[in-house]
Amino acid sequence: MSSVLQLLLEGEHLNTAQMAQVLGMSESEIEAELTRLKAEEIFLGWRPVLNPDRAQENVVRAVIEVKISPERDGGFDRLATRIARFDAVESCFLMSGGYDLLVFAVGKDLREVASFVSERLSTVEGVLSTATHFMLRAYKEQGYLLLSPSEREDKPAVSP
Amino acid sequence: MSDNGQHFVADHVAGLPRSGIRDFFSIVAAMPQAISLGIGEPDFVTPWHIREAAIFALEKGKTSYTDNLGLIRLRREISSYVENNFGISYHPETDVLVAVGVSEALDIALRAVLNPGDKVLYHEPCYVSYSPSIVLAHAQPIAVGTSAEDQFGIDPERVEAAWEPGCKVLMLNFPTNPTGGVTERAKLERLAKFAIEKDLLVISDEIYSELTFEGEHTSIASLPGMQERTIFLHGFSKAFAMTGFRIGYACGPKPLIEAMMKVHQYSMLCAPILSQEAAIEALKNGAPAVAKMKEQYHRRRDLIVRRFNEAGLDCHSPKGSFYAFPSIQSTGLDSLNFCKGLLDEEEVAVVPGTAFGPSGAGFARASFSTSYERIIEATDRVERYVEKLSKRA
Numbered sequence: 001m002s003s004v005l006q007l008l009l010e011g012e013h014l015n016t017a018q019m020a021q022v023l024g025m026s027e028s029e030i031e032a033e034l035t036r037l038k039a040e041e042i043f044l045g046w047r048p049v050l051n052p053d054r055a056q057e058n059v060v061r062a063v064i065e066v067k068i069s070p071e072r073d074g075g076f077d078r079l080a081t082r083i084a085r086f087d088a089v090e091s092c093f094l095m096s097g098g099y100d101l102l103v104f105a106v107g108k109d110l111r112e113v114a115s116f117v118s119e120r121l122s123t124v125e126g127v128l129s130t131a132t133h134f135m136l137r138a139y140k141e142q143g144y145l146l147l148s149p150s151e152r153e154d155k156p157a158v159s160p
Numbered sequence: 161m162s163d164n165g166q167h168f169v170a171d172h173v174a175g176l177p178r179s180g181i182r183d184f185f186s187i188v189a190a191m192p193q194a195i196s197l198g199i200g201e202p203d204f205v206t207p208w209h210i211r212e213a214a215i216f217a218l219e220k221g222k223t224s225y226t227d228n229l230g231l232i233r234l235r236r237e238i239s240s241y242v243e244n245n246f247g248i249s250y251h252p253e254t255d256v257l258v259a260v261g262v263s264e265a266l267d268i269a270l271r272a273v274l275n276p277g278d279k280v281l282y283h284e285p286c287y288v289s290y291s292p293s294i295v296l297a298h299a300q301p302i303a304v305g306t307s308a309e310d311q312f313g314i315d316p317e318r319v320e321a322a323w324e325p326g327c328k329v330l331m332l333n334f335p336t337n338p339t340g341g342v343t344e345r346a347k348l349e350r351l352a353k354f355a356i357e358k359d360l361l362v363i364s365d366e367i368y369s370e371l372t373f374e375g376e377h378t379s380i381a382s383l384p385g386m387q388e389r390t391i392f393l394h395g396f397s398k399a400f401a402m403t404g405f406r407i408g409y410a411c412g413p414k415p416l417i418e419a420m421m422k423v424h425q426y427s428m429l430c431a432p433i434l435s436q437e438a439a440i441e442a443l444k445n446g447a448p449a450v451a452k453m454k455e456q457y458h459r460r461r462d463l464i465v466r467r468f469n470e471a472g473l474d475c476h477s478p479k480g481s482f483y484a485f486p487s488i489q490s491t492g493l494d495s496l497n498f499c500k501g502l503l504d505e506e507e508v509a510v511v512p513g514t515a516f517g518p519s520g521a522g523f524a525r526a527s528f529s530t531s532y533e534r535i536i537e538a539t540d541r542v543e544r545y546v547e548k549l550s551k552r553a
Contacts, residue, residue: 014533018536021463022536157199158198158199159198160179160200160337
């Protein structure tokens with residue numbers, strides 16, 4: 001794995017100058033590596049990770065189990081991509097087991113998500129059924145624990 | 161007498177110096193905004209699966225004493241871990257003792273083997289407790305200096321030169337706190353030969369061995385003829401980020417473990433059972449977490465060493481541990497004044513090399529057990545400070 005990618009995955013937020021220092025590379029080398037990773041669609045982009053309970057805007061999130069019928073050419077891909085293109089869809093995965101697609105959807109309120117499911121998703125030709133579950137509370141988001149108290153406050157500043 | 165009880169304190173205890181690190185700690189404690197590179201423990205929290213194992217043990221009501229030597233399940237895990245990673249075979253029933261950290265293991269090892277007046281060779285700069293532990297066992301410490309030219313590995317010739325009649329023990333700690341020094345196999349072999357020739361017992365503290373960044377770690381106990389004269393000490397604090405669990409162990413020949421067990425049972429009785437349960441989980445399933453932490457320490461090391469050298473402080477690249485030990489001699493200041501000045505003027509805490517013995521003079525210990533961002537900010541400030549000093553000169 002590229003050292004730049006490894007550093008990104010560690011999760012400490014660093015600018016390119018800091019990344020250059022950590023890896024002993026020049027800033028332009030870091031930029032070039034990021035450009036390459038993006039060009040090869042390995043690294044897709046940056047997004048902030050928010051605590052849904054504290055972020056200003058209220059959003060409603062749902063997980064939707066979707067059954068779809070596969071097609072002779074391309075199996076699930078065309079339909080799955082079509083569903084994934086909706087703005088309301090954050091993520092979309094093909095699953096093994098009792099249903100085909102697991103769709104993570106957001107809306108500004110319950111009604112918006114409900115209308116996405118009933119008016120958009122269910123009406124796509126090839127969608128056989130949906131089961132929608134609304135999220136009530138987040139405990140961990142993209143690797144960040146949300147309810148964890150400070151874990152090291154008693155640690156001395158100097159120790160042998 | 162009106163000395164508040166001072167006259168009751170034993171002479172050999174009254175004569176011990178306070179740890180230099182404690183003095184420095186009191187200064188830093190009053191400056192919460194300072195960036196501390198003075199922390200001698202991992203910045204990582206113990207991996208969750210290990211903490212969870214301790215919680216589960218508590219839930220199951222594991223709140224009793226254990227066997228003095230430690231839970232046999234843990235001793236079996238230790239035995240196979242040491243065999244797989246160090247190539248030394250210890251019998252879990254008789255050759256392994258679980259202690260309250262390597263600190264306790266070291267203390268009871270010294271108390272178990274030393275008679276009053278015996279002499280102990282150890283290399284310096286070293287962990288702050290070595291010399292006091294020897295004195296507390298009524299023995300005489302003999303320091304063998306290590307130097308930057310050898311990247312703070314031990315030079316067997318200097319050990320041989322320092323030897324004198326009455327030497328019974330040679331203490332080793334590689335990789336070393338505070339220098340990150342290691343000693344290559346060829347030199348360990350020569351030391352082993354010398355130990356056999358002079359009938360020395362070796363006490364080898366290998367707490368940082370998993371954090372070896374270059375080359376393979378060799379334990380002196382694995383060399384021919386050495387297992388029978390070595391007490392191998394290891395623990396969970398550094399590699400598994402378990403400092404607060406206070407759990408470590410000693411492996412050695414049965415009669416020595418038996419002797420250490422006597423001291424241990426009459427003083428500590430046993431290590432806390434919850435820590436022992438957590439340690440079992442660490443040995444069974446902790447390797448991936450250790451590898452991940454080591455990778456980050458490695459990158460941090462490369463960063464801090466490069467930055468110190470760029471700042472004008474000569475700094476060798478430590479082959480192990482999470483400490484850099486830059487020379488501050490180019491600034492013209494002594495260790496303590498350099499560190500005090502750096503703290504006053506730039507609010508960065510590093511530990512004076514002299515806290516680790518007189519041969520640490522001219523150096524400072526900087527722990528890279530902290531985030532990249534803090535290392536970058538701290539070393540920027542060090543650079544500014546060194547520049548200011550050179551202008552003043």
